[in-house]
Amino acid sequence: MYQLTSGADSILHVEAGAHIPRGHRLWEDYEQWLADGGVPQPAVTDEQTRQNVVEKINAWRDQQEQKGFVFRYDEHTWDGGVAVATRLQNSVKMPALSDGFYWTDADNVDVPMTLEQLQQLNAAHDQAIFNQGFRIHDRQRTMKAEVEKLSGEALSAYIVDWPK
Numbered sequence: 001m002y003q004l005t006s007g008a009d010s011i012l013h014v015e016a017g018a019h020i021p022r023g024h025r026l027w028e029d030y031e032q033w034l035a036d037g038g039v040p041q042p043a044v045t046d047e048q049t050r051q052n053v054v055e056k057i058n059a060w061r062d063q064q065e066q067k068g069f070v071f072r073y074d075e076h077t078w079d080g081g082v083a084v085a086t087r088l089q090n091s092v093k094m095p096a097l098s099d100g101f102y103w104t105d106a107d108n109v110d111v112p113m114t115l116e117q118l119q120q121l122n123a124a125h126d127q128a129i130f131n132q133g134f135r136i137h138d139r140q141r142t143m144k145a146e147v148e149k150l151s152g153e154a155l156s157a158y159i160v161d162w163p164k
Contacts, residue, residue, distance in 0.1 A: 002030055003041040006152050014041065019153060046151045053147050056160045061140040071128035073121060076105040080128045088122045 003012040009022040011030050020026045034040075068081035078084075091097075094115070102110040103121060113121070139162060147158055 001041065002033065002038065004043040006043055006046065010153075011040065046155055049155050050147055050150075053155065053158050053160065054144060057140050057143050057147070060143075060160045061136055064136045065133065069128070069132055070106045071125070071132075073124040073128070076109070076111060077107055078121070078125065078128075079106045080125055080132070082129075084125060085129060088118070088125055092119050092122045 001014040003014050005012055005019065011020050011027070012018070013020055013026070013030075020030060066082060068079055068083065070077050071080045072078075091103075092115070097113065097115050097118065100112070101114075101118075102112045103118060104110050143158075143160060147155065150158060
């Protein structure tokens with residue numbers, strides 16, 4: 001199956017996901033397919049492609065916001081994220097902690113904690129979530145701005161992710 005593209009000198013081989021330029025040896029296969037009665041799918045407009053890419057960016061953002069991460073605080077690396085926030089927030093609600101209470105850092109080291117230290121870790125975690133959330137927000141806004149400026153194959157080939 002083939003699909004027309006915005007340019008007359010390129011066709012998309014749908015199954016392979018490959019653009020075939022006129023003059024390439026596979027162009028002859030396309031012409032034979034046409035001669036045999038094949039009808040290519042219509043070209044996808046840049047606006048349709050742009051909308052699809054924006055939807056991918058939104059899905060990426062939502063997924064990133066749910067992912068865990070690590071952050072540095074008080075000479076330790078700690079796990080962070082939505083699941084950790086729930087555990088921390090439930091723990092700091094307690095009027096007192098058990099004797100020998102500890103919180104385990106991202107390196108699997110048990111760190112003894114007082115309630116005040118746990119509250120400080122919770123505040124640092126909240127700040128880390130805020131910082132990570134802004135990084136995600138800023139990246140998705142940057143990607144959307146980049147996508148607005150693209151067209152054709154560059155738009156179709158846009159990779160939604162953190163920069164490498």
